[in-house]
Amino acid sequence: MISPASILGSQSPKLKSLPPLSLYIHIPWCLKKCPYCDFNSHAIRGEGSQAPEEEYVAALIRDLEFALQDVWGRRLSSVFFGGGTPSLFSAKAIDAILTAVRTLLPLEHFAEVTLEANPGTFEAQKFADFRAAGINRLSIGIQSFNAQHLKALGRVHDDQEAHRAVEIALKNFDNINLDLMYALPGQTLEEAQADIEMACSLGVTHISAYHLTLEPNTLFHRFPPNLPDDEQAAAMQEMIEQTTASHQYRNYETSAFARAGKESRHNMNYWLFGDYLGIGAGAHSKISFADKIVRQMRTKQPKEYLSKANAAESLIQTQQILTPADRGFEFMMNALRLTGGFETAVFQERTGLPVAAVQKQLDEAEQRGLLVHDNHRIKPTVLGRRFLNDLLQLFLPETPNPG
Structure with missing residues (x-):
């Protein structure tokens, strides 16, 4: 067990230099809450309902302004729009957010700027406009190319929309990640292989393949579907590693496979204990100072987050200083x-x-x-x-x- 105190005495460990800094922007709305999802995401309810886009963009900018004191003068190595489904927002909204980011915090030259998008939100002009706004990497939540499995996962798109989304993405972006899942309800090894073969054949630069897990506070946790057993899941993982390798993708992280030089810079910064500022409802931050490392979480409920931002109140719900052991x-x-x-x-x-x-x-x-x-x-x-x-x-x- 770690016990750094015996080595350091009572002295708080100091950092000689600060690590790279990323920005995470959380957009919490989606068309429908998936039964396996435990992220801070909220379905847009009611026909014709929309997320409060303009109000939320203003709140995000205020959030970033409040946070500047913690990261003043530091450059951003990457920006990541996550959710929810950020691609529900208009290109105009994404452009407004990125304009504010560039005004308040300098971006490194060729900084990676990723937007998560789900099939079902893809319109050709909209994605061309995302590119013009400064998005240079797209991460598409495909999950599967199998219509039956998409239905079992409660996804709002079908297999044809999945293919259409990749087609539109490839016309506008040269750096694309596909998110897939395996060990799905009733999935066979052959079906998992068909999914990963399809993803590899499309020529995208990055593939993420996640093992479906039953997370607390999800519908699947309350009503567990019939999933492949551990042995079947391990066989699928091994097959995915072999298939991606044969298509020149390098397995550089447990669930991540990239073409040469196309590793996710944003995620690499997470994995190497870099810093990230998280803005938006429920976003997490990890910020280093010379004498301490701080973790924060923003107010989680979107309505409360908007209300506090409008009232110029603190948006930080929890804050913790990491101990040396942490x-x-x-x-x-x-x-x-x-x-x-x-x-x-x-x-x-x-x-x-x-x-x-x-x-x-x-x-x-x-x-x-x-x-x-x-x-x-x-x-x-x-x-x-x-x-x-x-x-x-x-x-x-x-x-x-x-x-």
């Missing part, structure tokens, strides 16, 4: 998802802790065949990637004895 665990929890691991020096740069703080855990993980490490790199083995939870458990902070 820093070590959170770094490992993210960075050990990377297939190639990470440079040893990055641990100290991002946490302020010497590697000696986790030496005992590293040695135990290596003895158990879960990772390999030396002075230059720490990397999970194939076994460690398969049993990632077991590997991460070794780095859990010690819980103090109750007296």
Whole structure:
């Protein structure tokens, strides 16, 4: 178990330099809440109903203005519009948000700017306008190309709309991610293979393939569907890794596959314990200062978020300063998802802790065949990637004895 206190004494670990900074913008509305989704997303209710676009854009800009004091003078390496379904918003709204972002915080040259989009919101002109507004990477929530599985997942689009969405995307963007899921209700290995083969054949730059899990507070958790067992799911994962590799996609993170040089820069920053400012209802932030690392969460309910923004009240619902033990665990929890691991020096740069703080855990993980490490790199083995939870458990902070 991590116990950096014995190494550092009572001194709070200092950071010599701040990590890269990303911006996450949460747009919480979608056409319909999917039965497996545990994100802070809210269905637009009633025929002809619309999200309060103009009011929410104004609130996001206010949110960013309030947050400037924490990130003043820092450059953004990436921007990510997540949700919900951000592509429900007009290109004019996205343009207004990005104009405000560029005014308040400098973007790095060639910064990656991603928008999540779902089939069913795709109109050719709208996506051309998104590109003109400054979006240069699109992430499409396909989930499956199988009509039956899309219906089981409660998706609002069918297989034809999925293909149409990719067709429109390819005409406007040269950096596209497709989100797929596997181990779906009633899915066979052959059906999972058909999905991943189809995704690879479309020539997109990035594919994310997630194992469907039953998350608390979802409809699927209350009424569990019949899912493939662990052995079948593992066979699907192995097949996905082999299929993507044969199409020149590199499996650089547990669920992420990219063509050379097309890894998600925004997600890489998360996984390497970089900083991110989250604005919008329920958005999370992790901000480093020289002497502390702070986590924040914005007010979660959209109506309350809008009300507080209009009244110029604080939008931060919770704030926590990470302890040294939290820093070590959170770094490992993210960075050990990377297939190639990470440079040893990055641990100290991002946490302020010497590697000696986790030496005992590293040695135990290596003895158990879960990772390999030396002075230059720490990397999970194939076994460690398969049993990632077991590997991460070794780095859990010690819980103090109750007296």
